[in-house]
Amino acid sequence: MISQSSIDLVFETARVEEVIGDFVQLKKAGSNFKGLSPFSDERSPSFMVSPVKQIWKDFSSGKGGNVVAFLMEHEHFTYPEAIKYLAKRYNIEIEETEQSNEQKEQANTRESLYLVSEFANAYFQRILHKTDQGQAIGLSYFKERGFTNETIKTFDLGYSLDEWQAFTDEALKQGYSIEYLEKTGLTIVKETKRFDRFKGRVMFPIKSMSGRVLGFGGRILINDKKAAKYLNSPESDIYHKSKVLYGIYHAKQSISKEDNCYLVEGYTDVIQFYQTGIKNVVSSSGTALTSDQIRLINRLTKNITVLFDGDAAGMRASLRGVDLILEQGMDVKVCSFPEGEDPDSFARKNTLEELKLYLETNAKDFIQFKASVLFEDSKNDPIKKADTVRDIVNSISKIPDRIKKEIYIQECARIMDISEEVLFSTLAQIDKKEVQKESKQGQQSKKAFEVIKHQQPVKKVDVQYILERKIIEVLLLYGNEVEDFEDLVLKENDKGELVLEPVVHQSKVFEKVFLDLQEDEMEFSNPRFKTIYYKVIEALNQNPNFELKTFINSVDADISSEITSILMDDERYTLDDWNRMQIYPKQKKDTIGQLVSETILSLRCFFIDQKVKEFQQETLKSIQDTNRNILEEVKDYSGLKMLLSRKLNRVL
Known part of the structure; x- marks a missing residue:
């Protein structure tokens, strides 16, 4: 067992952006960081990390939570193992009892x-x-x-x-x-x-x-x-060898920093490069390169440099892995060593400066390298040359980016001395075959999807769910903030009309929310929201120095996951980087009082609608004179809703 004081110290020290940054290449996105999801295969970032809230959210898979939740999801740690990993990373001594047999x-x-x-x-x-x-x-x-x-x-x-x-x-x-x-x-x-x-x-x-x-x-x-x-x-x-790269643990930070990964074949190649001073190097450990291994690198960088031995036969066999890298939308360069040399022996014989200079000088774009290797065998044989050209164009067809495709076609035409028109025509044929193949594979599933699509009704918006979720978000983010609130008091004016008179008072956000919900006897309908609501209110009431990070780390994993979803929901829009397009959305923190008041007013309007519907049902059951009282109440509630809607600037 790990002592609670050790766990608390780990949570206080660990930074979610630093820990996740060891596994995913993160880029700044406003006050947050974004990156490619480590849980799904994607090319556009949908993974968000919030340093302020110390939580993360993966919008592609729906997963999210604190730093421990990430390690448990990504590395399949148990809770104690995640705590131990963080303690080791931040040089924290933890108190625990030794495991018995x-x-x-x-x-x-x-x-x-x-x-x-x-x-x-x-x-x-x-x-x-x-x-x-x-x-x-x-x-x-x-x-x-x-x-x-x-x-x-x-x-x-x-x-x-x-x-x-x-x-x-x-x-x-x-x-x-x-x-x-x-x-x-x-x-x-x-x-x-x-x-x-x-x-x-x-x-x-x-x-x-x-x-x-x-x-x-x-x-x-x-x-x-x-x-x-x-x-x-x-x-x-x-251990799944197709999903593991030898040396990735030691190389991950250097790969991210250098924005490039050297890919070699053996254990000693990795170790010798690392010892020489080039640390952004990994190996597929003698197995054929797989898509899972490439995706592992893709989280850290978009650039791979494949290093081959001087053996020509081995180079041709290894070139097949280049197509897999291209399919993942990555930029790949290739570098071979002199005949009889491999990365291990070459690094042993050269200094760091000499090794770096050799790699910079001899690393070629994949198309130049592939053409030079294959062209030697085919330059005097027209049929072999045609096969070589087709092989290169087939590699180009794997690239998802259309602009890159065109540039590579132009480069191939120059190197192989063939017209661009012929190459574009060949590329179009390859693409057409791929589309037809995918169409056949997807035809059956598409039909099934269409049947389901026509049968399923349009899902109604759950207004109460959205408003309850919003109240939880407001409490978590701004619960301890002191704001000016404008309450509305229902009064009768000189003409006998009902009017709402504003009364301004100052209060903490959580006190305002709690008292208003109590006064109107409004209950949460969602059981999970109800649990979170009372836990947050209790924490805010007992602790004047309420910290969101501490609260998230103190609750159960399922509640922590739900809180993360609530808090990070709006953050998905920062993935699009609106500021870059000179669009500056208004920040919630600038209008906390208005946000709280409008949310509670909207919830009141919702409950009024519910009450009116109940009265309508009772009226339909009976048309006796006694129901005039119900009609009067409906009229009163409708009038109140009209007043509230005016305050919310809504048209009924």
């Missing part, structure tokens, strides 16, 4: 897999640094690769003893279940036998963007033709 066993599957992986990570490091075999074999290998002690510790590099059950026996001894050792793939279980998957290998832990250990890569150090040179953890509930 029984508690470890009671943890759910996902948490247990993380616990086992973290234990394994610490174990492999200890073996590397503290045992004779680890130092003689594992540490010697890393030193031969040129890695410094600091680099080895930064990437948590380790070693697995060349013994069949050394790791498994130690894990079981420490109270970890064989079930989770098998599920992580660290232990292989065959009938009654158990043995270590990574026996005799140097270990590279694979981490998530937040630094949690998801799995491992292991390299064998002996010449064994039957054993794979590199071995990765199998797929599990926490």
Whole structure:
């Protein structure tokens, strides 16, 4: 258990914009920040972070909350894990009791897999640094690769003893279940036998963007033709290799700062680049590049530079990944190294300045690179040349931006010495085929959608829901503000007519709202709004220094999520950056008194309408003379509504 004082200190210290900025590239949007949703595939930002309110909202998925809610949603942390992550990030010492073996066993599957992986990570490091075999074999290998002690510790590099059950026996001894050792793939279980998957290998832990250990890569150090040179953890509930990039945890801030990501193939490529001084580098860890991996980079930058070995055959195979990057609307450059060199060896032989100069000089636009690689094979063969041109145009067709498409077509025409008209015609044919393909796939679902569309009635606006939501918003944002309010007192003038006379008085916003609702006996119809309303009123009444951030962090997760939706609803309009178009909407804080009064008056008008409808129903049931009283009351209520509407400047 983590002590409440530790939790409070974490919430006081953590900044939502800083934490989310580690996972999403955020750009200023008025007083807020905006970025691409980390929960859905999109090209226009719909993700909003409010530093003032210390909350976030993703309008594409509907998710939102405080900084802990983000970590729980994005990294699948439990609440304690999110608190620990924030404490580590902000160098806060937390008080907690140590987990017993029984508690470890009671943890759910996902948490247990993380616990086992973290234990394994610490174990492999200890073996590397503290045992004779680890130092003689594992540490010697890393030193031969040129890695410094600091680099080895930064990437948590380790070693697995060349013994069949050394790791498994130690894990079981420490109270970890064989079930989770098998599920992580660290232990292989065959009938009654158990043995270590990574026996005799140097270990590279694979981490998530937040630094949690998801799995491992292991390299064998002996010449064994039957054993794979590199071995990765199998797929599990926490490790999905198609969604992970090696080095993303260490590279994320540098990628965002440099607005570029270098993409390499291997673990040592990443580590050597990082050690040399280029930290915005990640690897797909030997697997084919996937859309999920590209989207991971897309949250941090729009620019990718793909680095290839000098091997020509490998370059052609890797070029297929370029099309996937283009499909995501990203800008891609390609750079190859001299024959016989890879990013690891080249970085080892050159200084930071030399490496930077080489990358700047040799990084080409994808079309120039693709043309140069493919053109060498086809320049003397017209048929091969035609195939090469078609291949390049096919890549261009993946680009969503039409202007970029046209510019690349012009560039391709210049490089390949072919007319633009022919290339545009070829592009149109490819686009047409894609449209037809999508049309066939979507035809069935479109028909189903049309049937549903015609059957569903138009949803009525729930006026009471909107007004109750607005009252909650006003209380949360301005509850403790002192404002001048103009109350309306119903009086009869000299002619016997009902009139509303204004009376000005000063009051706190929450007191004004509470007293008015009490006086009119108006109750919230939405149960969740009702719960939030009384919690806010209680907090404002008890604490003169009410802080929105503290209140959000003190309530249950579902209430916190609802509050976030209420507070961030209007913020979606700042995504369009109206100020850039010289449109300056009036700020709510400039007219708090008017906002409060109009909301309460509107709610009164709504309840009057409801009352009149009740009377109408009673009148329809009976036409006896006794109903004249009801008609009189309807007349009185209608007159009152007319007066209130005049005050609201509405025409009835």
